Amino acid sequence: MSMSTVLIISLAAGVILVVGGGLLMYMAQLVKNAYELKVQINSEVDERLTKMAEDLDKKSRWIKRDLIEEIEKIKIAMETSNAQKFAELTQPFMQRLEAMEEMLRKDRAEWTKALNEDREVIKALDAKLGAVRREIKQAAEGSNPSLDAAMASLAAAKAAAEAQPGEAAPPPADAPPPPPPAAANNTMSGFLPDLGRKA
DSSP: OOHHHHHHHHHHHHHHHHHHHHHHHHHHHHHHHHHHHHHHHHHHHHHHHHHHHHHHHHHHHHHHHHHHHHHHHHHHHHHHHHHHHHHHHHHHHHHHHHHHHHHHHHHHHHHHHHHHHHHHHHHHHHHHHHHHHHHHHHSOSSOOHHHHHHHHHHHHHHHHHHHSTTSOOOOOTTOOOOOOOOSOTTSHHHHGGGTTTOO
């Protein structure tokens, strides 16, 4: 081999070594840059994911708050609507109840008035019966048939007034007609015609 060939081969080997070393250093730099880029991308991705999670948490809290407010509004609206519907449904019943209570109060007042009137009639009958008894005691000796008939008629009228309050006592069917009225009203024959008019 000649010297020139050895030099050419040596130069070629040196060039190959230099180019190969440069390529190796370049590849090592590329790997290093790729690793740094990967680390940077991972950190940025983690940061953005954290930020997105925070944003989503905030938005979810806002949405939850808005939903709670809407639910409260819907609940209040439903309660108001139900109260209005209940009032509308119960209004006719309340009016009927008030009308029935008013009617019962009127009936009770009428019954009380009728009972008071019946008591007054019974008191008057008792007073007249007492007067008749006094007249009987003061009467002359012997029995008077018209007086006995008047007593029976008074007893029947009193019994009818106590049995049926509020109605006029009808005269007994078998009672004889009362004697003609006398001049004085304080006698038995003077108050007997008033019995039919006391009701």
